[in-house]
Amino acid sequence: LDSNTTPQDVLRAIALSGVQENAFYVLDVGDIVQKHQEWKIKMPRVEPFYAVKCNDSKLVLAVLAALGTGFDCASKTEISKVTELGVDSSRIIFANPAKMASHIRYAAANGVTTMTFDNECEIYKVKNLHPNARMVLRIRCDAAVAQCQLGMKFGCDAVTEAPRLLKLAAKLGVNVIGISFHVGSGCQDPPVFRRAISAARNLFDLGSQLGFNMHLLDIGGGYPGNSGSSIDKIADVVNAALDEFFPLTMGVSVIAEPGRFYVASAYTLATLVHSKRDTMYYINDGVYGSFNCILYDHAVVNPVPLVNKPGKLQESSVWGPTCDGLDQVVTSVMLPSLDIGDWLVFEDMGAYTLPVASTFNGFPVPKVHAVISENLWNFLKNLLPLTEDHFTLQNNNWESIWDMPSSPLSSSPPSPSSYMYELIA
Numbered sequence: 001l002d003s004n005t006t007p008q009d010v011l012r013a014i015a016l017s018g019v020q021e022n023a024f025y026v027l028d029v030g031d032i033v034q035k036h037q038e039w040k041i042k043m044p045r046v047e048p049f050y051a052v053k054c055n056d057s058k059l060v061l062a063v064l065a066a067l068g069t070g071f072d073c074a075s076k077t078e079i080s081k082v083t084e085l086g087v088d089s090s091r092i093i094f095a096n097p098a099k100m101a102s103h104i105r106y107a108a109a110n111g112v113t114t115m116t117f118d119n120e121c122e123i124y125k126v127k128n129l130h131p132n133a134r135m136v137l138r139i140r141c142d143a144a145v146a147q148c149q150l151g152m153k154f155g156c157d158a159v160t161e162a163p164r165l166l167k168l169a170a171k172l173g174v175n176v177i178g179i180s181f182h183v184g185s186g187c188q189d190p191p192v193f194r195r196a197i198s199a200a201r202n203l204f205d206l207g208s209q210l211g212f213n214m215h216l217l218d219i220g221g222g223y224p225g226n227s228g229s230s231i232d233k234i235a236d237v238v239n240a241a242l243d244e245f246f247p248l249t250m251g252v253s254v255i256a257e258p259g260r261f262y263v264a265s266a267y268t269l270a271t272l273v274h275s276k277r278d279t280m281y282y283i284n285d286g287v288y289g290s291f292n293c294i295l296y297d298h299a300v301v302n303p304v305p306l307v308n309k310p311g312k313l314q315e316s317s318v319w320g321p322t323c324d325g326l327d328q329v330v331t332s333v334m335l336p337s338l339d340i341g342d343w344l345v346f347e348d349m350g351a352y353t354l355p356v357a358s359t360f361n362g363f364p365v366p367k368v369h370a371v372i373s374e375n376l377w378n379f380l381k382n383l384l385p386l387t388e389d390h391f392t393l394q395n396n397n398w399e400s401i402w403d404m405p406s407s408p409l410s411s412s413p414p415s416p417s418s419y420m421y422e423l424i425a
Contacts, residue, residue: 054259286320
């Protein structure tokens with residue numbers, strides 16, 4: 001985008017073009033880069049390993065790879081998506097404590113050696129299938145408040161189970177290199193990180209006594225990413241706890257698994273009101289599409305009319321397009337009277353939306369229009385794996401933006417100085 005054009009301008013232009021009817025996203029690549037800069041400033045000791053499951057867009061992965069992040073993968077498909085970008089296997093942690101045998105064999109064949117475990121069965125499985133694996137023991141330490149709790153499924157007890165598992169690994173000759181935890185996705189309990197880091201230090205000491213070279217601490221995910229949210233309180237707790245329990249003199253590498261932090265606010269969704277009944281509004285995306293996040297991620301979404309509408313606000317509801325009564329996007333919200341053809345915009349739609357979306361009832365998954373400033377593109381395009389093939393050049397004729405060519409333009413840039421880049425998502 002040129003300096004006078006914002007991603008919101010692009011969204012508005014597409015929606016109001018007169019020919020756009022399908023729901024669509026605008027992805028602001030610059031927002032992802034800003035999040036990375038924020039992370040590096042606020043938690044300089046912690047290397048981010050992006051949680052691929054949160055949003056596995058090839059473009060998102062390519063941008064993060066270009067920025068130098070690592071990747072948290074949970075399956076052989078996610079490993080494949082990352083390695084196909086040229087990411088070295090040393091920048092991948094196979095962070096699924098209960099892995100399928102075929103996926104372990106795939107990791108071994110592709111040089112992915114760092115992986116998590118939290119149970120006895122996994123130790124035997126990995127010893128048999130991937131004897132060169134470098135194992136990271138995942139312990140449980142749940143946040144009091146989190147958007148999605150994970151401890152009921154993964155993580156062993158740090159006091160009653162972890163020591164036994166470390167001793168068994170030592171007996172079997174399985175190489176344990178560190179400790180991991182995940183306090184819960186969308187954590188709202190920053191002090192939990194101190195408790196978890198403290199527990200990890202105790203297990204580091206035990207592991208060292210057992211003969212392991214303990215040198216990796218994985219502090220998991222849980223970092224908010226919506227517009228207006230902040231990781232400041234978590235960062236303060238994490239930085240202080242690392243200084244206390246893992247001082248730099250220990251030489252321990254610290255990583256984390258942020259997902260929604262990087263992508264939540266980068267995506268904005270535009271939906272069309274295609275039908276109405278009094279104050280019940282039917283839009284062209286729903287819980288079987290992008291809004292699956294309401295069911296699976298406990299998300300609360302906020303519809304905002306693209307164009308200001310006059311009149312009194314009324315208690316309204318918003319529904320998806322399918323024939324299922326479950327397909328309700330918002331139960332109750334105050335909206336002005338809307339007409340068929342009006343657009344409702346939903347911000348913060350980048351996390352746990354598109355990867356789970358389906359085409360149930362034949363309704364398409366929304367297309368993503370990814371935009372980037374010229375200056376930022378000139379910086380990123382020199383960083384592998386991004387190349388000229390990842391973008392097309394478009395002058396500011398917003399009336400034709402939805403009809404972008406599928407292959408990059410090979411001709412010289414157009415003469416007008418005002419133009420935008422649309423990345424091929």
